[in-house]
Amino acid sequence: xxxxxxxxxxxxxxxxxxxxxxxxxxxxxxxxxxxxxxxxxxxxxxxxxxxxxxxxxxxxxxxxxxxxxxxxxxxxxxxxxxxxxxxxxxxxxxxxxxxxxxxxxxxxxxxxxxxxxxxxxxxxxxxxxxxxxxxxxxxxxxxxxxxxxxxxxxxxxxxxxxxxxxxxxxxxxxxxxxxxxxxxxxxxxxxxxxxxxxxxxxxxxxxxxxxxxxxxxxxxxxxxxxxxxxxxxxxxxxxxxxxxxxxxxxxxxxxxxxxxxxxxxxxxxxxxxxxxxxxxxxxxxxxxxxxxx
Numbered sequence: 001x002x003x004x005x006x007x008x009x010x011x012x013x014x015x016x017x018x019x020x021x022x023x024x025x026x027x028x029x030x031x032x033x034x035x036x037x038x039x040x041x042x043x044x045x046x047x048x049x050x051x052x053x054x055x056x057x058x059x060x061x062x063x064x065x066x067x068x069x070x071x072x073x074x075x076x077x078x079x080x081x082x083x084x085x086x087x088x089x090x091x092x093x094x095x096x097x098x099x100x101x102x103x104x105x106x107x108x109x110x111x112x113x114x115x116x117x118x119x120x121x122x123x124x125x126x127x128x129x130x131x132x133x134x135x136x137x138x139x140x141x142x143x144x145x146x147x148x149x150x151x152x153x154x155x156x157x158x159x160x161x162x163x164x165x166x167x168x169x170x171x172x173x174x175x176x177x178x179x180x181x182x183x184x185x186x187x188x189x190x191x192x193x194x195x196x197x198x199x200x201x202x203x204x205x206x207x208x209x210x211x212x213x214x215x216x217x218x219x220x221x222x223x224x225x226x227x228x229x230x231x232x233x234x235x236x237x238x239x240x241x242x243x244x245x246x247x248x249x250x251x252x253x254x255x256x257x258x259x260x261x262x263x264x265x266x267x268x269x270x271x272x273x274x275x276x277x278x279x280x281x282x283x284x285x286x287x288x289x290x291x292x293x
Contacts, residue, residue, distance in 0.1 A: 035171050039178050046182050053189045058196050061129055061137070062185070066144050066201065068288050069122050073148045075281050076274075077111035078155060084270035085263075086162050093242055098252050099263040103270070104155050105251045106262070111152040115145035126292065133197060140201035147201075147208035154212040156249045157219045164241055166222075173214055180207035220246045 050059065081104050088100050122141045129137050161170050184203025188196040223243055243249065254261045282289070 035175050046186055050189050054196055057130060061197055062200050065292055066140060068292055069118055070144050070148050073111060073114045073118055076114045077107045077152055079277055080270040080274035081107050083273045084266040085159055088163055095255060098254055099261040101156050102251050102260055103262045103266055104159050107152045107155050111149045115149055119145045136198040140197050143201035143205045147205040150208040150212050154215040157215040169218055173211055177207050177211040216246060
C-alpha cells in the first residue's frame, strides 16, 4: 500500500508539472503573439514615418545589412545552445544546473569568435556603401557586433526564465529591446539625419546593455526577496529556483571535481541543432544573403 501511494503521489507530481508546463507554453505563445503583433504595428507606423524622412539607402543599410549581421551572429552563437538547454527540468537540483549553465555560457566566446569573423567580412569583403556613409559604416558594424556579444551574456538568466516560466519578464524585456532600437532610429532621423546609421548602431548597443542589465537586476531582486529560494537551495518543486544568489547564474566549477563541467547530452544536442540550423538559416534568410553579397 505504501509503494502504491508513493507511486500515485509521484504520478500526481508529474501530472501537475506537465499541466504547469502546458499552461506555461500556452501563456508563452499568447504573450509572444501579442508582442509580435504589437511590434509589427509599431514597426509599420515608424517605418512609414521614417521613409518620408530618410534616404532609402540608409534604411536598406540598417534593415538589411546590419540587421543581417546581427541575426547571423545571434543564430550561430545562441540558437543551438538555447534549443538544447531549454528542455532542462525545473525540478533539477542546484548541482545539476552547473553543467547546463556552463554550456549556455559557451554562447559568449562563440559570439566573440563569430563577431570577429563576420565583422571582418562585412567591412572588408562586402561592397562599401556610398561615400556619405562610408565613414559611419565600419564603426556601426563593430557596435552591432559588440551589442550581440552583450546579449549573449544574458543567455543564462534568459534560460532560467524560460525553464521556470517567467514569461512576462522575457516578453517585456524583449519588447523593450526592440522598442529602444526603433525609437533611437526615429531620434536619429529627426535630430541627427547625417549620422543615422551610426546613431542607430549606438542605439543597438544601448538596447543590448539595457536588455542584459535588466535581466540580471530582475533576477537579483527575485532571488533576494523570494523566501523559497533563500530557505532551500536544493529545492525540487518547479515553483522554486535552486539558486541563492545571482552568482549561481555565472559559470562555475563542479563542487566535486573542481573543474568546469559541461552537460554532455545537451552538448551533443546543440551540435546536432547547429548542423540542422545552418541549412535552415540559409533557406529562410537566403534572399537577404543574396542581396547583401
